[in-house]
Amino acid sequence: MKRTGIKDLAKLLSLNPSTISRALSDHPDISPETKSRVKKAAIEFNYLPNLHARYFRQKNSGLIALILPEFNMFFIPELMEGINSVIVNSGYSMIIFFSDNSIEREKEIISHCLSWVVEGVLISVSENTFDCDHFYVLKNAGIPVVMLDKVIFSPEFTSVTIDDKVAAFNGTKHLIDNDKQNILGIFGNPRLEITKNRLAGFKECLSNHHILHSDYDIVYLYHDFMNTDVLEEKLRKTPFDAVFFMSDELFMTVYPTLLKLNLFPEKTSIVAISDGKMPYQIYPRISHIKHSGFEIGKTAAEALLRRMQGVSEIQHIEIETTLVSLESVFI
Amino acid sequence: MKRTGIKDLAKLLSLNPSTISRALSDHPDISPETKSRVKKAAIEFNYLPNLHARYFRQKNSGLIALILPEFNMFFIPELMEGINSVIVNSGYSMIIFFSDNSIEREKEIISHCLSWVVEGVLISVSENTFDCDHFYVLKNAGIPVVMLDKVIFSPEFTSVTIDDKVAAFNGTKHLIDNDKQNILGIFGNPRLEITKNRLAGFKECLSNHHILHSDYDIVYLYHDFMNTDVLEEKLRKTPFDAVFFMSDELFMTVYPTLLKLNLFPEKTSIVAISDGKMPYQIYPRISHIKHSGFEIGKTAAEALLRRMQGVSEIQHIEIETTLVSLESVFI
DNA sequence: ATGAAAGCGCTAACAC
DNA sequence: GTGTTAGCGCTTTCAT
Numbered sequence: 001m002k003r004t005g006i007k008d009l010a011k012l013l014s015l016n017p018s019t020i021s022r023a024l025s026d027h028p029d030i031s032p033e034t035k036s037r038v039k040k041a042a043i044e045f046n047y048l049p050n051l052h053a054r055y056f057r058q059k060n061s062g063l064i065a066l067i068l069p070e071f072n073m074f075f076i077p078e079l080m081e082g083i084n085s086v087i088v089n090s091g092y093s094m095i096i097f098f099s100d101n102s103i104e105r106e107k108e109i110i111s112h113c114l115s116w117v118v119e120g121v122l123i124s125v126s127e128n129t130f131d132c133d134h135f136y137v138l139k140n141a142g143i144p145v146v147m148l149d150k151v152i153f154s155p156e157f158t159s160v161t162i163d164d165k166v167a168a169f170n171g172t173k174h175l176i177d178n179d180k181q182n183i184l185g186i187f188g189n190p191r192l193e194i195t196k197n198r199l200a201g202f203k204e205c206l207s208n209h210h211i212l213h214s215d216y217d218i219v220y221l222y223h224d225f226m227n228t229d230v231l232e233e234k235l236r237k238t239p240f241d242a243v244f245f246m247s248d249e250l251f252m253t254v255y256p257t258l259l260k261l262n263l264f265p266e267k268t269s270i271v272a273i274s275d276g277k278m279p280y281q282i283y284p285r286i287s288h289i290k291h292s293g294f295e296i297g298k299t300a301a302e303a304l305l306r307r308m309q310g311v312s313e314i315q316h317i318e319i320e321t322t323l324v325s326l327e328s329v330f331i
Numbered sequence: 332m333k334r335t336g337i338k339d340l341a342k343l344l345s346l347n348p349s350t351i352s353r354a355l356s357d358h359p360d361i362s363p364e365t366k367s368r369v370k371k372a373a374i375e376f377n378y379l380p381n382l383h384a385r386y387f388r389q390k391n392s393g394l395i396a397l398i399l400p401e402f403n404m405f406f407i408p409e410l411m412e413g414i415n416s417v418i419v420n421s422g423y424s425m426i427i428f429f430s431d432n433s434i435e436r437e438k439e440i441i442s443h444c445l446s447w448v449v450e451g452v453l454i455s456v457s458e459n460t461f462d463c464d465h466f467y468v469l470k471n472a473g474i475p476v477v478m479l480d481k482v483i484f485s486p487e488f489t490s491v492t493i494d495d496k497v498a499a500f501n502g503t504k505h506l507i508d509n510d511k512q513n514i515l516g517i518f519g520n521p522r523l524e525i526t527k528n529r530l531a532g533f534k535e536c537l538s539n540h541h542i543l544h545s546d547y548d549i550v551y552l553y554h555d556f557m558n559t560d561v562l563e564e565k566l567r568k569t570p571f572d573a574v575f576f577m578s579d580e581l582f583m584t585v586y587p588t589l590l591k592l593n594l595f596p597e598k599t600s601i602v603a604i605s606d607g608k609m610p611y612q613i614y615p616r617i618s619h620i621k622h623s624g625f626e627i628g629k630t631a632a633e634a635l636l637r638r639m640q641g642v643s644e645i646q647h648i649e650i651e652t653t654l655v656s657l658e659s660v661f662i
Numbered sequence: 663a664t665g666a667a668a669g670c671g672c673t674a675a676c677a678c
Numbered sequence: 679g680t681g682t683t684a685g686c687g688c689t690t691t692c693a694t
Contacts, residue, residue: 003445003472005671016681021673029679046468051446052387053671057686061383063426071408071415073608081402084429093447095394096427098415114334115382116424137377141334252612277404281583281612336687347665352689360663384687388670 004045013041024049061117064304066096067109069126069150074248074275075293079149082297083122090305092119101126101223107134114141120304124150127189127223132157144307148300149293153193155314158307160300162273162291163318164194168201170323171271171289172244176209180242180269182216184234186254187246189222198246198273221250232257245272252278276324284326291321335376344372355380392448395635397427398440400457400481405579405606406624410480413628414453421636423450432457432554438465445472451635455481458520458554463488475638479631480624484524486645489638491631493604493622494649495525499532501654502602502620503575507540511573511600513547515565517585518577520553529577529604552581563588576603583609607655615657622652 006024010017015034023030023038024047030038041047055061064087068076087094095116099106106126113121114137121138125147132154135145139156151159175183185202188195199218206216217238219231231254243258245251251272258264265284272279276290296319303317337355341348346365354361354369355378361369372378386392395418399407418425426447430437437457444452445468452469456478463485466476470487482490506514516533519526530549537547548569550562562585574589576582582603589595596615603610607621627650634648 006673007671017671018673018682019680021671022680025673031679034679048442048446050387050448050671052383052392052448053686054673056381056383056387056670056688057672057674059686071412073404073408076408077402077404081429084402088429093443094427096425098412098419111379112424115379117381117383256611278612280587281609337689338687348687349666349689350664352687353664356689362663365663381687384670385689387672387686388688388690390670 004047005050006047009038009041009045009047012045013037055117059117060119062092063095063116063118064092064301065109065113065116065118065121065123066094067099067106067113067121067123068096069099069101069124071098072249074252074278075149078275078293079124079297082292082294082299083301084297085294086298086301086305099126101128103128103134110134110138113138113143118143120308121145122300122304123147125152126150127192130191144304146300146304146307148296149194151193153316158303158315158317160296160303160317160319161194161197162296162321164197165201165204167273167289167291167321168198168244168246169205170201170321171273172202172205173209174287174323174325175242175244175269175271176205176211178242178269181211182238182240183211183242183244184238184240185216185218185244185246186231186250187218187220188250190220195220195246202244202246221253228253228257232261235261235263240268242269242271245270248272248274248278255282273321279324279326287323287325289321290324291319295319335378336381337378340369340372340376340378343376344368386448390448391450393423394426394447394449395423395632396440396444396447396449396452396454397425398430398437398444398452398454399427400430400432400455402429403580405583405609406480409606409624410455410628413623413625413630414632415628416625417629417632417636430457432459434459434465441465441469444469444474449474451639452476453631453635454478456483457481458523461522475635477631477635477638479627480525482524484647489634489645489647491627491634491648491650492525492528493627493652495528496532496535498604498620498622498652499529499575499577500536501532501652502604503533503536504540505618505654505656506573506575506600506602507536507542509573509600512542513569513571513573514542515569515571515574516547516549516577517562517574517581518549518551519581521551526551526577533575533577552584559584559588563592566592566594571599573600573602576601579603579605579609586613604652610655610657618654618656620652621655623650626650 006017006020009020020038023035024042051062066083097109099109103126106129121143123145132152135157138145145157147157147159149161151161187199270286272288274288274290275293279286279288299317299319337348337351340351351369354366355373382393397414428440430440434457437460452474454476463483466488469476476488478488478490480492482492518530601617603619604622605619606624610617610619630648630650
């Protein structure tokens with residue numbers, strides 16, 4: 001069964017296709033009576049616009065691309081929910097790609113976005129992305145880009161993150177306030193902006209409290225450097241009384257080791273920067289610096305829509321985090 | 332800067348647009364030399380096809396729609412990863428929608444899919460969807476539909492789930508095998524196929540082991556019936572020695588209550604049907620029936636591609652689950 | 663092996 | 679307030 005198009009409606013109502021088109025899009029020129037006739041017929045004959053034809057003609061696409069590096073269970077769903085909450089009523093649809101943490105894949109996807117004539121791009125960059133060079137094709141094509149969560153700072157592109165440095169500072173401070181002195185910091189890929197900033201907050205807090213380097217240590221765990229054996233060795237040898245995790249994922253990676261060594265909860269206090277779900281899924285619950293994936297997604301999508309509407313200022317937006325202190329530092 | 336189109340390349344190489352088009356798509360008529368000239372120029376001048384124009388002309392779209400009911404952190408990322416793993420090399424792109432568990436939203440989205448001329452639909456139905464009537468517009472338009480995870484059984488549409496009944500049976504059996512007799516079953520929306528089947532497996536196992544109704548109980552927790560107070564009352568009054576959860580989400584909802592009442596881990600054994608991540612995020616770990624969201628997504632996407640390629644048989648595929656027994660029933 | 667020309671469904675500039 | 683017409687970028691039939 002062939003689907004009804006504007007032409008078909010035009011024939012049925014003895015009107016010109018352009019009149020149908022205008023009536024359906026509430027063009028002021030068209031008389032109310034014609035409009036209602038057309039709309040009635042459209043419903044009766046199940047008319048649905050062909051968006052490819054429309055967007056092709058209009059030289060846009062109604063599409064917003066979301067590019068994600070991976071399938072992170074802690075963050076992605078909330079992030080997407082936030083994005084969706086603003087996109088759903090904007091008339092845009094969301095086309096989604098996964099870069100699998102590969103910069104090459106990321107470049108391919110960006111080409112694909114151009115082929116799709118997307119009108120805006122939300123991207124959380126891959127672990128192996130260290131500059132924004134490959135975004136310029138988008139910029140040059142007039143397609144706004146907003147980075148979120150995993151970002152590269154650049155004066156040319158808007159980004160939305162949490163207040164990484166403050167978050168790490170406050171988390172570390174919470175440990176110190178609870179009389180912890182030997183602190184182990186667990187961080188991700190040190191080349192990422194997100195890691196640099198959280199690390200800076202961590203270190204600044206320690207130095208503000210006159211905690212010397214001999215009394216803290218840092219381990220980087222990421223990708224091909226998931227060497228938990230080394231970490232285990234370290235945990236066995238050094239009597240850390242607290243561990244700071246820069247993320248949920250890292251905590252979850254190390255958590256089994258902490259249990260295995262009987263360090264948690266008795267001997268070691270823990271603080272993590274977290275989306276606020278994980279801390280309630282373990283026992284005992286842990287204090288954490290709560291950040292909201294939903295807020296990041298929402299804010300980024302709003303910023304993108306603004307840029308798509310022509311607002312040209314580049315911003316770096318930081319979403320505030322809050323300390324959630326559960327009874328004691330580790331309960 | 333105007334983007335290079337086929338016409339531009341044609342002018343540059345003094346060839347006809349149609350020759351360019353054919354060369355780029357490796358048409359056998361075109362001479363190898365012409366092909367390489369064209370391809371070289373395409374790269375040099377950053378030619379990227381306009382997919383709207385192409386698909387519009389070809390009367391298809393290169394799009395597969397994914398319709399999800401909600402943002403479930405336990406399942407969605409794995410599911411998407413499975414789907415993505417097959418779609419990524421198929422030349423199709425994924426356009427994603429969330430129904431927010433509303434049947435009206437679901438219908439709107441289906442219209443939208445038609446407007447987008449999507450070539451296939453993967454759908455996990457909303458909690459308020461009880462039949463497949465609204466899928467017929469897709470079927471009539473020749474667009475294959477594959478349901479996954481949350482499905483409605485229908486002879487007209489393919490579906491992919493886990494072996495719900497067997498999974499629930501085996502989970503329950505594991506509790507009984509560990510000498511548990513007073514079992515509480517926690518289930519979701521009883522109108523959903525998924526709940527019916529898991530419930531059937533649960534009950535069948537109990538009846539096979541001659542456990543009478545006085546020795547087990549069932550609580551439904553879903554959506555607007557998240558009455559954990561009632562559940563807490565029940566847990567307080569009845570000395571259950573085991574709880575069966577039909578899903579990760581339900582477990583996570585009730586887990587705090589179990590801790591609060593000091594029932595877990597000493598007094599109560601737990602089994603859940605789970606994606607296999609959650610059990611390692613709590614302490615102590617729990618035995619579970621492991622199902623793979625990745626497998627479901629992958630299998631559903633494969634089935635969809637097959638149907639898109641013209642294979643017409645409707646199937647109901649069940650993905651096998653396995654019991655993961657952790658040391659004892661609750662460790 | 664290449665060119666010419668039509669047309670996918672829709673919108674918008676221009677008539678009247 | 680409605681009709682006429684052209685054309686978005688691409689593919690494809692038909693012609694050469």
